Amino acid sequence: MTTSTMSYTSTNKGAAPIVSMHWFRKGLRLSDNPALSQSLDYLSSTSEKNNLNRFYAVYILDGDTYQLRNTSPLRAQFLCDALQDLDQNLQSLGSRLYVATGNPTEVLPQLWSQWNVTHVTCEADETGEPYATKRDSDVLQLAKHHDINFHAIPTETLFSMNTYMELVGNNTQKVPGTMSAFQSLIGVAQRKNSNNITLPVETPISTQFPKTQNHDEYKNEMNPPKVPTDLPWPRDISKDELNLIWNKSDCKNLTPLVKGGETAAFNQLTSTIGSNPAWVASFQKPKTSCTSIEKPSTTGLSPYLSLGCVSPRTVWYAVSDAIGSAPASTPKSKPPVSLHGQLLWREFNNLIAHTANRECPGSWEQMENNKYCREVPWSNDPELLQAWKEGRTGYPWIDACMVQLKTQGWIHHLGRHAVACFLTRGDLWQSWEEGAAHFESQLLDADYALNSFNWLWLSCSGFFYQYFRCYGPVSFQKKNDKSGQYIRKWLPQLKKLPDKYIYEPWKAPIAVQKASGVIIGKDYPKPIVDHAYVSKENMGKMSLAYDIHKEKLNAEKKSKKKKMISSKAAPSRKRVKK
DNA sequence: TTGGGAGTTGTTCAA
DNA sequence: GTTGAACAACTCCCA
Numbered sequence: 001m002t003t004s005t006m007s008y009t010s011t012n013k014g015a016a017p018i019v020s021m022h023w024f025r026k027g028l029r030l031s032d033n034p035a036l037s038q039s040l041d042y043l044s045s046t047s048e049k050n051n052l053n054r055f056y057a058v059y060i061l062d063g064d065t066y067q068l069r070n071t072s073p074l075r076a077q078f079l080c081d082a083l084q085d086l087d088q089n090l091q092s093l094g095s096r097l098y099v100a101t102g103n104p105t106e107v108l109p110q111l112w113s114q115w116n117v118t119h120v121t122c123e124a125d126e127t128g129e130p131y132a133t134k135r136d137s138d139v140l141q142l143a144k145h146h147d148i149n150f151h152a153i154p155t156e157t158l159f160s161m162n163t164y165m166e167l168v169g170n171n172t173q174k175v176p177g178t179m180s181a182f183q184s185l186i187g188v189a190q191r192k193n194s195n196n197i198t199l200p201v202e203t204p205i206s207t208q209f210p211k212t213q214n215h216d217e218y219k220n221e222m223n224p225p226k227v228p229t230d231l232p233w234p235r236d237i238s239k240d241e242l243n244l245i246w247n248k249s250d251c252k253n254l255t256p257l258v259k260g261g262e263t264a265a266f267n268q269l270t271s272t273i274g275s276n277p278a279w280v281a282s283f284q285k286p287k288t289s290c291t292s293i294e295k296p297s298t299t300g301l302s303p304y305l306s307l308g309c310v311s312p313r314t315v316w317y318a319v320s321d322a323i324g325s326a327p328a329s330t331p332k333s334k335p336p337v338s339l340h341g342q343l344l345w346r347e348f349n350n351l352i353a354h355t356a357n358r359e360c361p362g363s364w365e366q367m368e369n370n371k372y373c374r375e376v377p378w379s380n381d382p383e384l385l386q387a388w389k390e391g392r393t394g395y396p397w398i399d400a401c402m403v404q405l406k407t408q409g410w411i412h413h414l415g416r417h418a419v420a421c422f423l424t425r426g427d428l429w430q431s432w433e434e435g436a437a438h439f440e441s442q443l444l445d446a447d448y449a450l451n452s453f454n455w456l457w458l459s460c461s462g463f464f465y466q467y468f469r470c471y472g473p474v475s476f477q478k479k480n481d482k483s484g485q486y487i488r489k490w491l492p493q494l495k496k497l498p499d500k501y502i503y504e505p506w507k508a509p510i511a512v513q514k515a516s517g518v519i520i521g522k523d524y525p526k527p528i529v530d531h532a533y534v535s536k537e538n539m540g541k542m543s544l545a546y547d548i549h550k551e552k553l554n555a556e557k558k559s560k561k562k563k564m565i566s567s568k569a570a571p572s573r574k575r576v577k578k
Numbered sequence: 579t580t581g582g583g584a585g586t587t588g589t590t591c592a593a
Numbered sequence: 594g595t596t597g598a599a600c601a602a603c604t605c606c607c608a
Contacts (some may be wrong), residue, residue: 018584176603180585271580286587345586421588466602469588476588539601546603 006124006136006152008144017052020119021111022095023104024059026133027123027155027308028060028068028082032200035153039121040208042149053210055088056115058361059083060108061101064131066448070441073262074409078260078444082307085261093206096215105138112146123308124152125159127350128357128364129448158197158312158347159189161354167192175355176371177463179336182348200313216336257410257444258300265304272299273339275317280319281326284337291481293428293489297412299339302445305346312343319343346450351524353449366433372462376545378424378431385430388423389438389526391491394527395473396503398422400490407490409444414476417458421471424459425538427529432459446535460542467542470535474503493518 022039025434030036038302041057063069065570067079087097100107111117124134136152137510154160167188168174176182182309189366258268273280304310319339323332335341356364356371363370367378394481401415411419422428424434431453438447439455440446456462465499477486484502488495494505496516501508506520506527515517 121585176606178585181606284586288587290587340588341586417587460603463604466585466588467603468601469603471588475590479589542603576602 005148006140008140008150009146010118010147010149012118012147017054017116018045018119019054019056019115020121021056021058021115021117023108023120023122024057024359025065025085025122026306027311028059028086029265029309029311030086030093031203031262031266032121032155032311032314034155034201035121035151037125037201037204038151038153039119040204042119043210044208051212052209054115054211054213055095056098056111056117057086057095058098058100059086060112061103062104062135064103065135066129066440066446068439069131072409072442074254075442075444078256078303078409079259079262081264082309085263085309087114089262090118093204093209094211094516095209095213104135105142109146112148117148119151120150121151123155124160126154126157127353127449128361130357132359133361136364151449151561155311157350158307158343159193159516161351163189164351165354171363172355172359174373175351176348177352178365179345179348182351183344186344197313197316198521200311207543214378222556223289237427240550254407257408258303260303260307260309260444262304262309265301265309268300268304269310269315269318272301273315273322277322277324277326278330280322280339281330281332283339283411284333285342287335288412288414289294289480290414290418291486292412293479293485296410300410302447303410303443304423306445306447306450312346316340316343343380346447349447349449349453352453364448365436367431368462370456373456374461374545374549376425376459376542381428381430384428384516384528385423385434386436387525388419388428388430392525392528393422393428393473394506394525395422395531396476396484396487396491396494396505396524398473400487403490405439405442409442416454418471418473418476420455422457422473424455425467426470426540427473427531427534427538429534429538429541430457432461435459465546467546468539470539472535473531478503485515491524493523535549 017158020039020042022036027033027035043055061068064199068076071079078509083097083099087099090097093208096112100111106122122136125136140150140152147387154162164185167185168176176185179305220362248320258264262302266518301310301315305312326332333341335344336518352372353364358373360369367373368494389402391399392407393399393402400421401411401419404415405411419436420432423430424432436451436455440451453463457464460467477484481487483499484494484497487502494502494516497505497508497518498512498516501512505524506519507511508516508520510519
């Protein structure tokens, strides 16, 4: 679905008053929100200010969206914090956030009728995520049926997917498949756009909201149509409503990396990017540390970008400003490793997801029929998978990462590499689809486009193919954190082990185990696989899978050639027939 | 068409 | 502690 088709203009031109609704889905922010600004612009577009004009900001809790379908309690809480913050920020401008629950195709028409809505805006979902695509197409049809202006605007990437597709002549075969090729493409996009990424739009101010609108009018209604009146958030949501098991007590012993919301996002932006220009200017992602214990060595902005609590353009320009104010002597890093580079990766991943789903709807999250994914005969061992999820592999570095994931909803990028490689091609030989589903449920920064991309990369199913480069579950982190401080934090049962054994506790003599208060095989598991053995075996399997892939490609090429030859020959046969 | 170069983030061992 | 080569050799892009 292209964005140009995601709008409908009402046939009723003389309608007054204007009742404008902004439907928040992602993009949970007031700043740099072109769709929200558009919604407010409708109100001021009438020739004279109409006292009957109304504005409604709505979020629909829908258990089938990517944001909620598979969420951990931590991630659900992050979303609720973001909604609460959004409501508070709207209230400070004289408005409020209405939160409904249910399927938008049922909820929206009810609200449109109840409020006499004339205009609807939302951010466009451009990844082609199946549920969002179907939902938006259904809602568009409903808007047409109700003769309501509907406008979905791309707001969550630096450039819209349409912009990129136009640059490659709308030919999916020409979409760059590597980051360097993508960087060339974005160079073209920037040149076409006067060498710049569009500046963030201004945050709405209170005078843009209807002054006479009374938002309390629905609070005391006996039977409001699925609009909860018990804001502020968070509130308990019944399991039936959301089809997810979420109890606030589930979050009790968990300590999320960051708190949700636009306000928190800007605090994070200021405290990282805004406060250390030299660090920003010289940032190199692969050189950031995955051993830090107190706070991340990176910006910690990814959860906010994934829900749209801050816009990528806002981050882009904050980085630009910081680089501009860095001392001239600071060595400047460049994409793909720089902070701008990180935003470009995000952009690239969105374009790839968009392309995969264009070629085969819904293929982006799976191995089958995914344009970018090689077929690898992964095995299916629920016990190995479960041990990985629960941090019971017997490799402390891997298990510590998995415990941090569950506790904080976040791990450093290189930790993600280590556990993803371990689950797939490195050690356990389990499908990346399973790993991606688990990451989706646990990560505060779970993102539809980025999650699959990274799993394809790490499992050597796509984009990265050097399968003989394999992360060791011991060696990789040992060189960064010799004394295993990171492990001691997340696996306290191992914290008394001597440095010598912290990465390989099964090698500790029983006397050392007893002295350290941990018996391997009882208090902490023995390794579930022998890395040295399985990693070599798996490389052989990858090599075989690649050979089969090559054969398949050759066969496809041959049949394509044959078809071309026969189609060229066809007209002459016709002539013969005549 | 083809060959060389590049690819955000491997490991191990020797010098 | 640091650096570089060997390991065995991937694919994609572009000139």
